[in-house]
Amino acid sequence: MPTTNKLTDAKCRGIKPAEKAAKYFDGEGMHLYVSPKGAKVWRLAYRINGKPQTLVIGPYPAVSLQEARQKRDEAKAVLRAGQDPNAARKAKRNAVTLDEAHTAYWSGRKDLSTSYLENERRAFEMHVQPMLGARVMRDIARADVLETLNRLDARGKHDYARKVRMWLAQLWDWAIEQGHATENPPRSIKPERAFGKKQVEHFAALELREVPAFMERLSIEGELQSVLALRLLALTWVRTNELRFMRWDEIDGDTWLIPAGKMKRRREHVVPLSKAALDLLKVLKPRAGSSVYVLPAEHRPDRPISENAILALLYRMGFKGQMTGHGLRSVASTWANEAGYPPDVIERQLAHVPGDKTRAAYNRSIYLDQRRAMLEAWAMWLCRA
Template sequence: MGRRTLPLTDTQIRLAKPTKKNPTLYDGQGLELKLDTSGSKLWRLRYQHPFTRKRKYISLGAYPAVTLANARDKRSEAQALLAQDIDPHQHWKSEKVRRQLAHATSLRAVAEQWFEVKKTKVTDDYATDIWSSLELHVFPELGSTAIGEITAPLFIDVLRPLATKGTLETLRRVCSRVNQIMTFATNTGVIIANPLAKVQEAFPAPKKQHLPSIQPEQLPVVLAQIANTQVSLAVRNCFFWSLHAIARPGEAANLQWDDIDWDNQLVCIPAERMKRRRRHVIPLTPPMIKILETMKPVSGKDQYVFKSPNKPTGPINSQSVNAALKRMGLKDTLCSHGLRSIASTALNDHGFEPDLIETALAHLDKNETRASYNRSEYVQRRRAMMEWWSNFIVQAQVDAITQETDTIA
């Protein structure tokens, strides 16, 4: 009759020290605790391979991180696998690889790879907006999920709260961005097909909303209102710069002194700060030069023209002009992006060439040959157009003096 092994106790393990005679403690059924002279205590399980019948050992970890109860649970799990002719060592190794692969191909992990490519094609502000929307609406529920396990019903369920709230434009953008991630995963071989290609069809379409703007003839009224509104010098001048330069809010707020080519009377905004990732050149007009000269004593030694009063080295927020318009009561009447619409309407009504206007608006010309021609030839022709537009604004300011009691809000 074989010697019966007495089960170990936690006290016995805690007090055990290695000896030459007995460097290993036995709990029975193959579970052992190997004592090392360094003081470490390592669990291992002895078993026979289900097919070769050779003796094998599996390391189960170190005590006390792996407790006696933990080690016994692993022994029971191994015995259950062996009863099915499954080698526990190979099974656990395969499971570890599967978990590592699942982590490497989680939605968040693949999204990070996609984002490294995406952010080279968009402005920094837009890249921040993209990632923030994923952090807020997608990653909390699906970030750790293997991308191959994401299905249309699962994704729809996660986005349903956005549909319930009625934020359909946000929902549309999130669907579009996750679809781009899925397409990236398909193109890089992570998944075979995109299961979310038509998921937007599960939700109502957002109503097309144009950004609020006004007609050019209403500009004097707005200028009269802003003249009587208390805003900082940087925000006031950024408003007028946006108007004269026909610039997007972010392009205006992030204007840098290094962008100004005084010798050639140009503003040269580098591609990385433009929405379409193409360098944009704007002819300077006398009123635009006056704005820059007004800002020189304030920020001339700094990086940004419209320096933030709250961040010594940074620009004003791209939404600062919008905030000022809201304080004027124009929230539903005019936004900073709508200033570009005023310019576009006025320039088109006056009969300027559509190509000149589109170039001034920094809209992307899909014809590469013509786009190259635009950058070289159009500058001088655009200068005349920009000077006409600046004169239109100056006249509106003169007219505003007689309209100070009027409002359009």
């Protein structure tokens, strides 16, 4: 019967390298491998289906003799259970929690806008992390994900449950590519069967005839940061988040170039600035100080103005349920269509992608001069209103 625990720490320390690599056996398949250059590594020899295998336990003396024996015994227990120690180690290495996977995935997303990623992160922390965050991804089943999403759906948040399911499915796609998962539970959930009826979202917007009262009420508010933001939003037709993250280094004369990473459709957007918009920027520049943002938060210049600040202003003005920041785009679009501007020019200013993909592929024009004239006319109409 082979002798176990043949080696001692003193013997291991005293082993000198030879011209050829050598093995010093401790028993039960474990040996200390010593290279000609003096590197010492603990190894375990074993067989799987009759084929010889080697498990690298770790370097000596970083892994002591006692620690190596403990790891050997653990590996032998895995063998007795009918598993390959190397495969078990790899599986353990890939056994990341949903929290860990989400952090790695989220930090590597450079292809999406800051606001989109922030919304996704907030949804994960509020609705997914409490129930599933600490669990290993491989152990999370479809029923676990469905239970989490059903909590949102039960509160009437049908569309939000759909959105969170989509985000989780994308996270699992990434995890499968990284070897952290083999199946995609969220992807197998069919929204049309699992959740309540999808609702079409309509942003509250004023009728054109109501705009004069709105502009008059806005002028009474003075020059609060949120007031200036709302005015600039009206003059540029951009989305609220695109305006919030507007930077001074994106402005070139009478043009604002929004990088693709900030746009909803992931396409660079050029915004012509009317004289009224440029005058407004002159007011905003000294207020911004050293901030990179055109509209920094009142007390945190390193951050952009919050979306809630604009919404709170509309509520304070008495337009709750009647108008939103996004609703300004609807009002502007209505005005432009009634004024007879070409649909392609209007849609380009709104940064909409045509539904007809063939038409979109051929129509690469940005209509900059036509859009500039349209925004000048719109600004004059707003002033008259």
